[in-house]
Amino acid sequence: MNYNWHWKVLLETEPGGTGSYLHYLLVGLGWTLATALAAWVIALAIGALVGTLRTTPMKWVVRAGNLYVEIFRNVPLIVQMFLWFFVFPEFLPKALGDWIKQMPPPWASYIPAVLCLGIFTSVRVAEQVRAGINSLPRGQRMAGIAMGLTETQTYRTVILPQAFRIILPPLTSEFMNVIKNSSVALTIGLLELTGRARAMQEFSFRVFEAFTAATVIYLLTNLVVVLLMRALEKKVRVPGLIAVAGAPQAGH
């Protein structure tokens, strides 16, 4: 393959004049992480709540939870992005909708991207939480009730602490998915890492240098996340409680 590599391009100044291309990409990484972390907070909060509610004996709550999960699981992420960005503001009161649309960049795309990713991921967290709770022996719940705990207390002190430890590994991969999925936000104009690699390719015509640099940055980010989560797993581990390896799941 005859392609002339020119790695020094990373140190050349980008057209915006803010610094080198490498700096430009690293700012992109900053936006990727800012989007992913904010979305992750939303995903954990809603996911834990919905996942837990779907294991309760309240029938209509379970149904509402199932409906929520099915809606956000069966529409592609990019379509959901467009819904939050183009469609959602139209259904708000006019003043509020206009205010959202006229926010200065990058906020006009950052906020819809965070909401979209957060809710998209919350569905997947909810599935993991439900699976974690259902994987506990039924005796745990019964023992809690037999000891005189209320339903809420049983969840808070017996079921959830164990369930969350079991699902920590799948949650790690969900967190890495949020980081990867945040790249879809480039379609609504957020210049995160992939978006900036694409922009760099257009400005400098150095296609493979730009994409290789972005790939390496993603790989290093993944490595850091894996190491951090492994440390967390070690820290919260309960001696004697061995998590059962889960069945293979489809994903992306």
Added chain:
Amino acid sequence: MQGFDFDVIQRSWGYLFREGMSFTLTLTALAMTGGIVFGTLLAMMRLSSMKPVSMLAGAYVNLMRSIPLVLVIFWFFFLVPYIGAWVIGAKEPIKVGAFWSAAITFTMFEAAYYCEIMRAGIQSIPRGQVWSGYALGLDYWQTMARIVLPQAFRNMLPVLLTQTIILFQDTSLVYVISATDFLGAAAKVANRDYRLVEMYSFVAVVYFVVSYGLSALVRRLQERIAIIK
């Protein structure tokens, strides 16, 4: 709902489905077939006792699973012309249309995910099955093709199909290389007629109906084929 014009959907119906949806479905079918074939080979490589082979396959799968699909789409969009030129020995990068670029991208990308499913499937088959194959005088490929893989496929069928539903949704990302898939077609109409709300809502409903219908079918299938233990 005043000010909305849902007639635009009826006006562009033919374009949306004949151009867009057929692109999406063809792409999904091609990438599923290619992805499962290549993914199964990768899984066999990953489980190989030859260290370099299993490491190579492992590195490929981990690389594909660590970077965003959007970045992979960009990579292949620019890389495929060079690879094509290299394969046929041309001096200049060859021209590859958005469809074939996307087909190659999704085959290569989804293979990494199908590989992990097939690896779990192969590992779920008791070792005794392999040994009895060898004891009967079959070689590695015969044992795989006649004993291990048919059982692994059967066990993993629901997960493979669920992954295909995800693939069907993921193909909408070809939007970033301006391909005319279902979403791309809708986006073109939406921008031409300035009917973004109507078109994107319609796209969401169609994707939901197809994906939900298919996952309901997969759930019924799951109940019908029990795992052989």
